[in-house]
């Protein structure tokens with residue numbers, strides 16, 4: 001990596017401005033950030049690649065930002081050189097905690113809204129987070145170069161939302177660069193300079209922590225009080241663990257060592273630790289020799305919300321999966337896992353994620369970076385089960401759900417915000433109602449757009465809720481949610497049995513009223529997916545000993561030689577060999593042969609089986 005001369009220790013806080021850009025997904029945050037880097041000469045034209053800050057391949061391919069980064073940008077206003085620190089925030093709802101820590105590192109936020117789309121659910125969620133952190137907000141309309149842009153309409157919407165005049169809403173285009181210089185000027189003029197006590201014991205907040213193969217964990221911090229210097233011994237206030245500061249520096253945007261970081265500054269620390277868990281987002285860094293007594297507010301441990309079993313398609317890949325998860329964990333403090341076994345799927349892991357996107361990204365990284373083929377079981381949430389003897393257990397896997405003696409079950413809830421054009425209100429309410437939602441309130445943002453708030457069980461939205469919302473609102477609906485306590489729920493475990501044998505991978509915890517629908521759906525699906533055997537195979541769905549749905553696969557003797565007339569023995573042998581090959585990929589459930597594909601298809605296709613009369 002290219003490194004320039006060390007930057008001096010401690011910049012005068014009066015010339016520092018720390019800001020982030022907050023926006024709904026795809027409203028152009030990364031493009032605007034790129035344009036700023038280019039305009040200020042931080043990144044040379046020839047080095048510019050689209051979305052400079054999105055470093056991970058998957059991020060770039062999917063066009064989403066997962067990990068935040070901070071970049072120092074010089075900008076001159078009225079003859080004074082200012083030092084702007086731009087902190088990039090992840091844009092997806094799964095990473096709300098990381099967003100909130102990035103915001104806490106700033107004094108101000110650019111609230112970026114697509115001038116052709118208007119305010120969306122994450123615009124609001126991020127705005128509320130920024131307000132909770134007392135940030136100064138600069139409203140900006142982006143993509144005004146688009147023919148479909150309606151700046152007048154949405155400037156009014158924004159002004160109504162945060163107070164102020166529509167004409168004060170800046171209009172820019174991250175694509176053409178229009179308005180971006182004015183925006184940089186506005187950042188200097190409108191945002192307050194950081195304040196802190198330079199003589200107090202050091203306190204710096206970690207807002208990001210990433211694992212780098214060559215340098216170990218790189219920790220991004222914002223100094224609140226005091227200062228940090230190279231070679232100093234630092235201490236993490238949550239764990240009291242101490243590390244030596246091997247390198248300290250700023251990103252501009254390549255890592256550039258500095259002689260220290262003072263009040264209000266943003267930079268990175270390298271201590272040689274190899275596990276991001278030792279340097280957690282939200283934690284306070286202080287020095288060992290002059291430790292602060294009080295850590296900064298807002299620290300919390302990442303809490304997994306969604307659990308899924310991950311199994312290698314090929315059982316011999318289990319050690320590869322184990323090593324891959326171990327490696328990934330160094331890079332992802334939110335990931336938790338433990339080994340589990342399934343009679344149907346073999347050896348695997350139960351993995352906890354922040355949300356569905358986190359699950360998808362993790363799975364994709366495992367498959368891509370470690371060349372693995374994986375099966376993931378249907379995602380579920382964590383239930384708190386109180387038994388009759390008062391013992392409390394936490395269930396993240398349906399097969400661990402106790403079969404009786406349950407006093408109470410509690411399920412996690414979320415507060416969801418949905419934004420959509422008013423014509424879809426009926427459809428959205430219907431969807432939320434069928435998902436056991438309770439309407440919290442409704443506000444009109446403008447004549448034709450409405451914000452609807454629901455309290456919903458997390459289990460009802462983790463799987464396909466967003467996709468259905470999108471299709472019911474013809475793509476216009478947006479969703480954001482955050483954890484909102486828990487509630488007592490009437491839940492049951494539905495088991496699926498093949499010829500009387502329970503298949504653990506298909507068990508599900510559902511609301512009592514939905515158990516029947518799940519049973520019918522799963523038995524129907526399996527009837528289509530499992531090939532006929534030489535005997536009849538009953539497929540049943542059961543709650544405890546009570547059968548709630550039943551299908552059966554009729555018996556057939558599959559004669560692979562039927563097509564072989566004539567006496568060509570070598571051809572016959574080939575066919576028999578082929579049949580044997582196929583058998584290897586079969587799993588035995590009791591006497592029933594189930595192709596691996598049937599498991600995967602049953603676990604991955606969410607929709608109910610097609611009309612059976614066609615078969």
Ligand SMILES: Nc1nc2c(ncn2[C@@H]2O[C@H](COP(=O)(O)OP(=O)(O)OP(=O)(O)O)[C@@H](O)[C@H]2O)c(=O)[nH]1
Nearest residue numbers: 026027028029030031063064065091143173174175
């Ligand atoms: N016409 C036009 N298109 C833009 C502008 N800014 C961004 N885009 C396009 O909008 C899409 C999304 O832009 P990104 O910069 O990736 O959006 P983002 O907000 O960073 O997305 P996330 O990282 O997923 O939150 C891309 O296809 C951009 O090319 C703009 O000013 N004008």
